Amino acid sequence: MNTTNKILTPEIIAQVQKATKEGTFGKAKIAHAKELLQKGILEQMEALLEQKKQEAQNM
Amino acid sequence: MNRESYAYENHENDLLVYAFExxxxxxxxxxxxxFQEISPNFYNLAMGDYLGEYEIPIDDMHVSDNGDxxxxxxxxxxIIAHFLHENPQYTVFIEGNTPLKKALYQRIITNNRKDLITFFDLFGVDSLGKVQNFDATESYEALLIKAKQIF
Known part of the structure; x- marks a missing residue:
């Protein structure tokens, strides 16, 4: 990783953060992700992780 | 991770933004x-080309075709690995905004799977919201990545 940023200047970071805050990009994806959250995707993922953990402990 | 890659930058006080050429x-x-926060510990991966001084700084619909x-x-x-290494409690959500982008993002994971599975758990989400362990032969609506827990 570079120690001196030539792309991510403070101006560009501020520009990206402003667009994010205002929902200029990623709006549809975030709305869909929230829909999927309502369908319990994180709980399903945690259940699969727990299953893996049990399997690892039983080996 | 041994594949050839570009050097990337991130803002030292803000690990949410990364860039490379x-x-x-x-x-x-x-x-x-x-990485955009969707809910606590749950982040959307947004990526695209920087458009300069335009009002919308990232064009995430554009496919560059730069041959690399x-x-x-x-x-x-x-970058995903770095973000999750720094934030092991987070889950990253990846979804393309077009069928082409969905396929591209899945290829990113599939092509780098051998490196990623050492440190991360990968999951696929189908259109009904059903989650399964990532299988490179399946097509998914979205992907979830989380740092591996040490048992």
Missing amino acids: SIGKQGIIKKMVY MPKVFATIAK
């Missing part, structure tokens, strides 16, 4: 990768 047949294209896709994919995989 893709160098190929279309010239030098600034690529931005941004494997290198770009490897770089994005490294």
Whole structure:
């Protein structure tokens, strides 16, 4: 990783953060992700992780 | 991760924004990768080309065709790995905004899977919201990545 940023200047970071805050990009994806959250995707993922953990402990 | 990749930058006080330069047949294209909080510990991966001083800084609909896709994919995989290494409690949500982008993002994960599965758990989400362990032969609506827990 570079120690001196030539792309991510403070101006560009501020520009990206402003667009994010205002929902200029990623709006549809975030709305869909929230829909999927309502369908319990994180709980399903945690259940699969727990299953893996049990399997690892039983080996 | 041993695949050839670009050096990337991130803002030292803000690990949510990363950038790198893709160098190929279309010239030098600034690529931005941004992790957007959806809910606590749950982040959306947004990426696209930096458009300069335009009002919308990232065009995430654009496909650059710069002839360096494997290198770009490897770089994005490294950025995801860095983000999750720094934030092991987070889950990253990846979804393309077009069928082409969905397929591309899945290829990023599939092509770098051997490196990623050492440190991360990968999951696929189908259109009904059903989650399963990632299988490279399946097509998914979205992907979830989380740092591996040590048992």
